[in-house]
Amino acid sequence: MRVSIASVSLMAVGAQAAKLSPTVQGMFDGHMGNMDQIFDSTAGYLYNFYYPLAAGPHETRSTVWYAAGLLQRNKGNDVKNAVRIINSVIDGQFKNKEDQWYGDYQKYPEEPTVGTAAYEPSIYDTWDPNWRGFIGSALMIIYEEFGHLIGKNVQHTIAESLYNNSIGDSYRVGGVDNDNLYPAYSNPSLMRAVVSGWAGRKFNDKNMTAAGEMYAQEIISLFNINDTLSEFNVPTYYGVSLSALTLWAKYMPASSVMAKNGPRMIEDIWTAFGDFYNARLQNLAGPWDRTYGWDMNKYVAIMSLYIWSIAGRDHVFSSSEKPWLLAHADDGEFVPIVSILSSFHNTLVPASVVARLKSFGRSERIVHRHAYSPPFDHQVRNITSWLSEKITIGGDSYNQTVVGGASKDSNSFSPAIAHWYRDATKLQNSSVGYFSLHPSEKSLKASVGPHWLNLTYPAGNASSVFTFAVSSNPLGGTRDVTGLASINGVSISIGEGSNVDPTPKVSFCGLMGGDCSPIHNFEFWNLTFTMPAKTTALPQLNLRFDIKA
Structure with a gap:
């Protein structure tokens, strides 16, 4: 179909390419x-x-x-x-x-x-x-x-x-x-x-x-x-x-x-x-x-x-x-x-x-924000992140119509995640580790503060799980992750008030094999915390993160 431009000049405003720094x-x-x-x-x-x-x-x-x-x-x-x-x-x-x-x-x-x-x-x-x-x-x-x-x-x-x-x-x-x-x-x-x-x-x-x-x-x-x-x-x-x-x-x-x-x-x-x-x-x-990944360096x-x-x-x-x-x-x-x-x-x-963008600065900070994505959010999402120079922790409290949020994609929605700095003096190269919740519920209550992350499923039950994608350790680090203790660069502990089985099920999601496939081309360890059978309590997992000395 041919249409005609009416009363509009066809020439662009500029006369040269954009000037780039x-x-x-x-x-x-x-x-x-x-x-x-x-x-x-x-x-x-x-x-x-x-x-x-x-x-x-x-x-x-x-x-x-x-x-x-x-x-x-x-x-x-x-x-x-x-x-x-x-x-x-x-x-x-x-x-x-x-x-x-x-x-x-x-x-x-x-x-x-x-x-x-x-x-x-x-x-x-x-x-x-x-x-x-x-x-x-x-x-x-x-x-x-x-x-x-x-x-x-x-x-x-x-x-x-x-x-x-x-x-x-x-x-x-x-x-x-x-x-x-x-x-x-x-x-x-x-x-x-x-x-x-x-x-x-x-x-x-x-x-x-x-x-x-x-x-x-x-x-x-x-x-x-x-x-x-x-x-x-x-x-x-x-x-x-x-x-x-x-x-x-x-x-x-x-x-x-x-x-x-x-x-x-x-x-x-x-x-x-x-x-x-x-x-x-x-x-x-x-x-x-x-x-599309858990570490912007990768x-x-x-x-x-x-x-x-x-x-x-x-x-x-x-x-x-x-x-x-x-x-x-x-x-x-x-x-x-x-x-x-x-x-x-x-x-x-x-x-x-x-x-x-150039420097973290000297002071840690807690950031509170809200976001809203109708028709997928039943209510406004409450977002909190704590940032220090070497650890960041963030969580999203939400009540949504579908697992995975507005994108309907549990692989791209990351409602709770921690990052930490892995020091080159302890390993062959400095890098960033991550510990990210893979969403499995339509609602989550997340609380965040200095070094801690508390997660609760308001509509959860005995069949609920807390599943995390965890970064592989870097060269020079522990090759096999068998639990929280073998994650390099950070000490992660389960805090008071948690009612999950403290021993997670561990699997590897690798390019060449394992129990599951990579997500967005990221290999990772899958740590899943389950609830005791027949429990009637709401699932809760409280975590603390500290840089290893």
Whole structure:
């Protein structure tokens, strides 16, 4: 379908690439070099870095991020390759208005046709509705920042694609057709609002513009309850949300509710992040609503990329100089987006937060916050974390409709976790240990204080268990974990008031074997505490954590 832009200039505001600080330029150059190596110039797509054993398929979303990076770099054939990518990706956009996935984009160009007998539609599998937001917001950045490079015809192609993208995204209703998009699903909600508001204005479509504004107001109203996103304390998706809010603040007109609220929301998110961040451990203290790992030194979280852009390379990924050796390394392909937006976004980060990204400081602290994710939360979640230089402990008290929280994923919801520093003088290398509760109940009461974590299941019974994912000991440490006493670097004891069997069942979840599989490519020891048979008491486990002398 062809649509016409009415009374809107096609040219972007700027006339040159974003100016990058030396720190950001170094991050950008390194990651673009990595992406150059997996760019297939014949196909015009990046290979799928997340599935390196998949024998050759390409991947769409990261390729669009790469296109933005090519335009920022603008050397040799970069612009030509970027334009080719843009046209190819938009040519593969789904075009049947009757389909639930209309206006979305192929996950990879070789995939079968979604909706055929051999490739039946499965939301988040054969097609991903969030990719409208990921790809749409990247195309918006390309349009706004690099119009002088791509020309009016390509700009029009992008604008038309985002118009169709927004129509398709309007099909999404939480709880209908297996979709989970509510305002509480923060990162795709923020992207949906800005793409719709932007495309509506470009085509003078008052209904689409109003839809974007109304949806943004729903997000803002929910945010204002606790001055935080519903998708709270998330090392990866905070980064996506911050990029979307930067588009709110940078590209929307002053009359938009998004432009009015975006900067404040960015500042509030960073304030919360600074409260929970431990620069010595280089980790965001838990609990986490969603995570792709238990130690930010071992996987690429998008917030680590933001920290790199603000505080410098020395303050992230301390365990590896090679990002591709980390788990979830494909999120490093988001670097072009972080880099291009950095000169605007980084001015909105409070100076007090920047200081906390660089140094823990001298004083320990207890942080109390609240978050709320309707319709999955029966009530506001109460979150408490205690942070000291070498130990952090966090817990989340909640009453939810489903195990795993709003993401419905018990592998990514971490409602209680402790981290500790493992000193290099005692072992071969310094590192971080973790002890994370794997959720198995719809409700939890968690209390946290200096060195202690108390957990109770308000609706638990004799069949309840407390299961923890525990880090493997590092080289030079105890090879086999047989119980709490053999966890290196920390002394963990069961406190008074606990009514579990104090001897946990122990198993190993390994890459090469064991009783269970890794989670998010993290090997771990599984320690499970059970209740006495036929007990009528509510399950309770009280733990104390101290650094071993």
